[in-house]
Amino acid sequence: MSAKEDTVDTAGMNYLDSPMRKAVVVYLPLAIFVFVLLFPFYWMAITAFKPNNELLSRDGNPFWVMAPTLDHVRKLLFDTSYPQWMWNTVLVSVVATFFSLAASVFAAYAIERLRFSGAKQVGLAIFLAYLVPPSILFIPLASVVFQLGLFDTRLALILTYPTFLIPFCTWLLMGYFRSIPFELEECALIDGATRWQILVKIILPLAVPGLISAGIFAFTLSWNEFIYALTFVSSSEIKTLPVGVVTELVEGDVYHWGSLMAGALFGSLPVAFIYSFFVEYYVSGMTGSVKE
Amino acid sequence: MLERLQNSRNALGLLFLLPAAVLLLLFLTYPLGLGIWLGFTDAKIGRPGEWIGLENYSFIAQDAVTQLALFNTLFYTVVASIFKFLLGLWLAVLLNKNIRFKTFFRAVILLPYIVPTALSAIAFWWIYDAQFSIISWVLMKMGLIHQYIDFLGVPWNARISVIVANIWRGVPFVAITLLAGLQTISPSYYEASAIDGATPWQQFRHVTLPLLTPIIAVVMTFSVLFTFTDFQLIYVITRGGPLNATHLMATLSFQRAISGGALGEGAAISIAMVPFLLAAIMFSYFGLQRRAWQQGGADK
DSSP, X not given: OHHHHHHHHHHHHHHHHOHHHHXXXXXXXXXXXXXXXXXXXXXXXXXXXXXXXXXXXXXXXXXXXXXXXXXHHHHHHHHSSHHHHHHHXXXXXXXXHHHHHHHHHHHHHIXXXXXXXXXXXXXXXXXXXXXXXXXXXXXXXXXXXXXXXXXXXXXXXXXXXXXXXXXXXXXXXXXXXXXXXXXXXXXXXXXXXXXXXXXXXXXXXXXXXXXXXXXXXXXXXXXXXOHHHHHHOOXXXXXXXXXHHHHHSEETTEEOHHHHHHHHHHHHXXXXXXXXXXXXXXHHHHHHHHHO | OHHHHXXXXXXXXHHHHHHHHHHHIIIIIHHHHXXXXXXTBOOBTTBOOOBOTTHHHHHHHHOHHHHXXXXXXXXXXXXXXXXXXXXXXXHXXXXXXXXXXXXXXXXXXXXXXXSOHHHHHHHHHHHTOTTTOHHHHHHHHTTSOSSOOOTTTSHHHHHHHHHHHHHHHHHHHHHHHHHHHHHTSOHHHHHHHHHTTOOHHHHXXXXXXXXXXXXXXXXHHHHHHHHHTOOHHHHHHTTTOSTTTTOOHHHHHHIIIIISOOHHHHHHHHHHHHHHHHHHHHHHHHHHHHHHHHTTOXXX
């Protein structure tokens, strides 16, 4: 008995008592991971503020800016449609997220709680819909968008983004609704509450964390969306930010790296900012939806 | 009474499903069918197609560029998925250790996954620039190379470069999800195996891996699915070049259908992805699930 305890103790002690070992086995690899994962962002930021002569020089220290300049940012804001793209992206993302979330709440409640006949099959269909990749759908979807007369409109994006947002949000919310005890609903039903009242007054308040994570997800997914926005929109003033930066800031053979990186940086900041406030919801939503 | 309740439930269920169902049927199910139909037509942009049977498919089956794109897609998916898995698992294990600033690390590590891929791909494009690449600069200063590397101008360099960018973007997702799986493993297993004298490697091999297999199956299925159908990274960094060396099925179908106007042919290329996609999903999901079952783990 005591021998066994000894081994456990020493094993545990070894683990704690060798900070050197831990530094090499844990912190060093972790530091390399963090460095590699964050370096492109650092590089984006530093390039955005570097004057052209520093950018295109192979001497000196490229990892720092000697004479920071706002020229690239100024060019981006005043000589391109960048602010317009930003506005389009915000508009499309917010509206698509809002409608997807609303539709998903009803769908998830119906599947998870109303238990109508066929609820299971509908739930499965929703999950399969999530697995349909946009890169298979965009060609026929382009012709649907065209037939509906929506080509080159923001509405085209607002209506097509829910195809990947609704399945995801519904799936995520189903998990949250499942965790709310049935008894609460039964009590309310006995007291004469309608389904609508139950949904609005009991289920939704309890599912707020789920709504937040679904909302953040839907927003970042819309913000990131590329292939639909590239295919369904062609006028500069309708483009979303990722598409605008990729298709319009790259002119011929001369790359304006400073402005390109500034565009990439400022296009990344809003999602990174929102994400940083809701990390916990995001992570729990992400892991929860996969574990389901 | 019961029947009336049942009825109203069904009616209410349908009513609640209506908004989601209408959107999904109109913009997902119908296009999916339309895509299959388009693949059998010679539709061009602005001109509805005529039924031409399997002509598109027999054309793409013999088309050297499509064959190359298929090879690239498979290579891209296999190599990137393996590295994403290994690095993601390693990172998850590191984050699961008793370390300081855990929340900070966890938050920071997800950033590549949050930020729009098209925008981070532009950063990679600049990092891989033939004349001013920072990687070449560092390697030159260290004396490891004597001239700047042409990352995106040479077929194999370009393939590896885009795969690296894909791994960079995908590792956080794998790592964070596996971390969540690791945290559900009860410490008592580790204590028990330590009492029995298991080495850390044996613990990892016989405790961590079997218990983690179900979640690995799910994560890798998603990872394979998204890697196989990737579009953005390639479109932004190489547009399929040099010499179609990095064209994936998705970028090729875009090029043929949207840039080239041959909707039918493009649709056929993207529909041709489906069997491979299903096979890849089956392999990563059922393959891993079965292993879990054989090892006697994963009662779910």
